[in-house]
Amino acid sequence: MQFAIEALDLVKRFGDDARPAVDGVSFTVAPGTVLGLLGPNGAGKTTTVRMMTTLTAPTSGTARVAGYDVVREPDAVRRNMGLTGQVATVDELLTGRENIRMIGGLYGIRRKDLKQLGDQLLEQFSLTDAADRVVKSYSGGMRRRLDLAVSLLASPPVLFLDEPTTGLDPRSRNELWDALRALVRQGTTLLLTTQYLEEADQLADNIVVIDKGRIIAEGSPLQLKQQAGNASLVVTVTKAEDLPAAQALLAKTGAEVFVDTGARELTATAEGLDDMVRVAGWLRDSNIAVDDIGLSRPSLDDVFLSLTGHRSEEEVDA
Ligand SMILES: Nc1ncnc2c1ncn2[C@@H]1O[C@H](COP(=O)(O)OP(=O)(O)O)[C@@H](O)[C@H]1O
Numbered sequence: 001m002q003f004a005i006e007a008l009d010l011v012k013r014f015g016d017d018a019r020p021a022v023d024g025v026s027f028t029v030a031p032g033t034v035l036g037l038l039g040p041n042g043a044g045k046t047t048t049v050r051m052m053t054t055l056t057a058p059t060s061g062t063a064r065v066a067g068y069d070v071v072r073e074p075d076a077v078r079r080n081m082g083l084t085g086q087v088a089t090v091d092e093l094l095t096g097r098e099n100i101r102m103i104g105g106l107y108g109i110r111r112k113d114l115k116q117l118g119d120q121l122l123e124q125f126s127l128t129d130a131a132d133r134v135v136k137s138y139s140g141g142m143r144r145r146l147d148l149a150v151s152l153l154a155s156p157p158v159l160f161l162d163e164p165t166t167g168l169d170p171r172s173r174n175e176l177w178d179a180l181r182a183l184v185r186q187g188t189t190l191l192l193t194t195q196y197l198e199e200a201d202q203l204a205d206n207i208v209v210i211d212k213g214r215i216i217a218e219g220s221p222l223q224l225k226q227q228a229g230n231a232s233l234v235v236t237v238t239k240a241e242d243l244p245a246a247q248a249l250l251a252k253t254g255a256e257v258f259v260d261t262g263a264r265e266l267t268a269t270a271e272g273l274d275d276m277v278r279v280a281g282w283l284r285d286s287n288i289a290v291d292d293i294g295l296s297r298p299s300l301d302d303v304f305l306s307l308t309g310h311r312s313e314e315e316v317d318a
């Protein structure tokens with residue numbers, strides 16, 4: 001099997017809206033890799049995932065998961081995938097262990113196997129101590145981890161995660177990222193949607209950026225950053241009176257130099273390390289003291305801005 005996931009010109013139209021919510025989306029995901037589907041609120045991420053997980057039928061186009069067609073072979077697709085949705089699926093009034101027992105039972109896992117597998121998943125997601133408490137008492141991060149544990153009961157080769165860390169505090173987010181990295185090391189193929197550029201940067205091998213139902217960019221995190229432009233050389237001089245002399249030195253690289261007088265900071269586009277080393281030498285030779293000098297690559301936020309003309313929205317639904 002060449003691809004674990006293939007989206008083939010997926011279109012979803014709701015009612016007679018002028019624009020489809022998903023408007024011809026195609027991409028592939030190699031087995032054992034992570035694809036980040038990145039886009040702002042309303043971009044069409046959830047709708048794309050719902051089509052790929054057989055929860056809603058495409059208006060046109062199709063997708064293949066683990067080699068099976070979501071339109072023609074939905075049962076086979078379901079047997080080969082797990083899904084953790086934007087909204088938690090676990091039962092609040094049951095304990096973590098009871099949730100696992102209930103959902104494992106629905107999957108038809110034998111009692112004895114289920115106990116062993118359940119214990120193992122609880123351990124893997126650091127929920128052993130909380131296993132016999134009702135989910136109602138869990139933190140947001142614990143719920144997401146339980147959600148993930150439950151969706152792994154059937155040990156699916158392909159896992160879809162819809163905004164897995166939205167609303168989590170930074171510590172829970174990091175814990176979940178670690179759990180996801182461990183899964184991928186074991187060979188799982190992941191597709192995760194996110195509004196967080198940093199999250200895609202941290203986890204994804206490849207990123208597909210969508211906006212208003214269409215793909216506007218794709219590539220590795222590094223490729224996307226390079227698309228947004230060159231690196232910048234940023235120099236903070238120690239004394240404000242050195243700013244004009246430092247500006248003249250930076251301009252010798254041929255770059256346009258921006259000066260932030262208040263911050264004593266100069267910024268210029270740079271080719272890379274060579275430019276930085278040259279400028280550092282000139283500054284030293286001219287006895288200009290610096291507090292800081294460094295190269296700064298564009299962030300994925302810069303990428304998004306350059307692609308869409310608007311910044312990705314901050315967290316909307318905490
Ligand atoms: N069941 C639905 N009926 C009508 N419109 C919908 C439905 N689900 C989503 N949409 C619309 O489709 C667009 C994409 O939504 P969605 O896929 O949820 O985006 P995202 O997950 O990227 O935030 C939005 O404009 C949303 O309002």
Ligand SMILES: [Mg+2]
Binds near residue numbers: 047162
């Ligand atoms: Mg969504």
